[in-house]
Amino acid sequence: ADARDLRSLVETLGVVPELRAAVDGIDALAELRGELDPLADLCGYLDDAIVPDPPREITDGGVIRDGFDAELDELRATAREGREWVADLEARERDRTGIENLEVGYTQVHGYYIEVTNSHLDAVPEEYTRRQTLKNSERFYTPALKRREDEILGAEERADSLEYEVFTEVRDRVADASDRIQALADAVARLDALAGLATVAVDRDYTRPTVFDPRETGRRGAADDGLLLKRGRHPVVERTESEFVPNDARLPGGSVTLLTGPNMSGKSTYMRQIAVAVVLAQAGSFVPAETARLPVVDRVFTRVGASDDIAGGESTFMREMTELRAILHDATERSLVFLDEVGRGTSTADGHAIARAAVEFLHDELGATTVFATHYHDLTDLADRLPRVRNRHLDATRTDGRVTFRHRVREGAASSSYGVRVAEMAGLPAAVVDRARELVGGTTPHSGPSRRPSTTRHGRRTGIPPARRSVTTNRPPTTGDPTPRKQRRYSASWQTCRPQRRRRWRRSRPSTISPDVQTSYSTDGTTRVA
Missing domain, CATH: 1.10.1420.10 (MutS, DNA mismatch repair protein; Chain A, domain 3)
Structure with a gap:
């Protein structure tokens, strides 16, 4: 420490009596007030020793006051x-x-x-x-x-x-008093944190939560055993948005809530605001809600967002699975778990299987209170066979082709994710959006084939549907593809190739097949297209 550091300590110690006076008479802070030791003896000693504006370097002289030595x-x-x-x-x-x-x-x-x-x-x-x-x-x-x-x-x-x-x-005398100084610093820091929480609670209309220990109720899964938030809000998002839609949250102890809804409907924000409310409550803060009754949890686990670790050699999906592993290993029935779109980083079949297995494990083995946001709408049928699985969705309406995100949590599962609409809002080229909408409407499983106009070599639409040809490839059936074999569709534009290049095209791209052809698989693993 140099002379300026010691002078700063003098100025800090000089404020402590004012802090003690400010909390005087507040019973809840009586113990903290007693820890606010002003260190009057050390403060006076330093004030007598160090000049008010000492030089930065000690060897420059002029550090010690006249009259001290x-x-x-x-x-x-x-x-x-x-x-x-x-x-x-x-x-x-x-x-x-x-x-x-x-x-x-x-x-x-x-x-x-x-x-x-x-x-x-x-x-x-x-x-x-x-x-x-x-x-x-x-x-x-x-x-x-x-x-x-x-x-x-x-x-x-x-x-x-x-x-x-x-x-x-x-x-050296200051060093001898380091324990007292550190204790004072801790007390001032706690008082500062409490003052900050109190200021935010008053300015932003937070409420005092009721915090309870579920082990004391003895009624696991009872209505009064779980988490309850009425008109909960996200403390950060509500400050950045002109309007914020508050939502209720009821999570019975040990329940798994499957949260579905369109992209951009607010699923991640909804999960985050619940997690933040629990953390704030256990830190001793008021929470952004109208009413809050929150259980004491041992840990809050989150798997939200997507990122990779290039330096560590982990892909986005590997990173996701690593974090999921930690949750499934360490969570207990007293934990609060938030999972956002687990399984999206791999194939649909594998991702769906991992997501379903994770939900079943959380429900059957761990019993942790969980919110699981997903776009795998088939998972919602778990609510019919697992007693503590519930469906909730973020509401959206569609009128004359326009989708309105209402950001309201409703009971039941969502009917659509409106992904194409979000892509259009993001500014994707109109041709891409139109083609995506065409594929969603015509080539999804169990729907009829979609007619796509063929293209020339330069990418211009000709309006002529591709001709039907027979092609034999060595492409084996796709493992895990849930679509019936006879209804698989593949896109290609081989009909635009020049005649002398068609044979070479078929050899170089055996897996690219016209969208209007039907496929079947023989016992030798080859794919026949008619």
């Missing part, structure tokens, strides 16, 4: 008196010698000197001893000036050394 004061007085004597010497010598341009100065190399120009050298007294010759002048010293120089430099050197010793003694 008698020996240091004496050395400073000697140096000060010597400099005053030198300052008066110039005027005295001008009067005595009659040399009007006589000057007294100082250099680090030669010390103090009396400088006389060449034009007045004949007026120099005999007691002047030459010290240095310059181009247009001579520099001299006198026995009296030499004695004063030795006094000044000696006193300053000894004062600097002594001042450093005194400062280290002051610093």
Whole structure:
């Protein structure tokens, strides 16, 4: 620590009495008030020792106040008196010698000197001893000036050394009080945190939650055993949006809530606001809601968002599975778990299977209260066969082709994700959006084939449907594809190739097949297209 650090400590300690006065009379903070030790003895000691605006470097001097150390004061007085004597010497010598341009100065190399120009050298007294010759002048010293120089430099050197010793003694005394200082810092930090939480609670209309321990109720899964938030809000999002739609949350202990709904409907925000409310409540804060009854949880687990670890060699899906593994290994029936679109980083079949298995494990083995957001709408049938699985969705309406996200949590499962509409809102090219909408409407499982106009080599639509041809490939059936084999569709534009290139095209791209052809698989693993 340097002198400025110690001076900052003095200023901080000076505020502590004001903090004690501010919390005086508040019973809930009586214990904390007792921990606000103003360290009056140390504060007074430092204030007496350190000047109000000390230099940054200790060796520069001028750190210790006058009057704190008698020996240091004496050395400073000697140096000060010597400099005053030198300052008066110039005027005295001008009067005595009659040399009007006589000057007294100082250099680090030669010390103090009396400088006389060449034009007045004949007026120099005999007691002047030459010290240095310059181009247009001579520099001299006198026995009296030499004695004063030795006094000044000696006193300053000894004062600097002594001042450093005194400062280290002051610093050591502060170090001896480090435990008291740290305890005070902890108390001030807690008071600061509580004041911040209180300010936010008042300014943003938070409510005091009822916090309970589910183990004391003895009724696992009962209506009064779970989490309840009425008109809950996200503390950050509500500050950044012009309008925020609050939502209720009822999560019975050990329940698994499957949350479906369109993209951008607010599923992730809904989960986050529940998690933040629980963390705030267990930290002792009010929560952003109209009413809150929250259980004590041992941990809050989240698997939200998507990111990879290039340096660690982990893909997005691997990172997702690693985090899911940690949750499934460490969560207990007292944990709160939030999973957002688990399984989206791999194939639909594999992702769906992993998501379903995770929900069943959370329900059957762990019993952790869980909110599971997903676009796998087939998962919602789990509510029909697992007693603690419930369906909720974020509401949206569609009128004349326009989708309105209402951001309201409703019972039951969502009917659609409106992904194509979100893609259109994001600004994808109209051709891509139109084709995606066409595929959703015509080539999804169990729907009829979609007629797509063929394209030329330059990408222009011709309006002529692709011809039917027979192609035999070595492409095996796709493992895990839930679509009936006879209804699989593949897109290609081989009919636009020149005749002399068709054979080569079929060899180089055996897996790209026209969207209007029917497929069947033979026992030898080849794919026949008609």
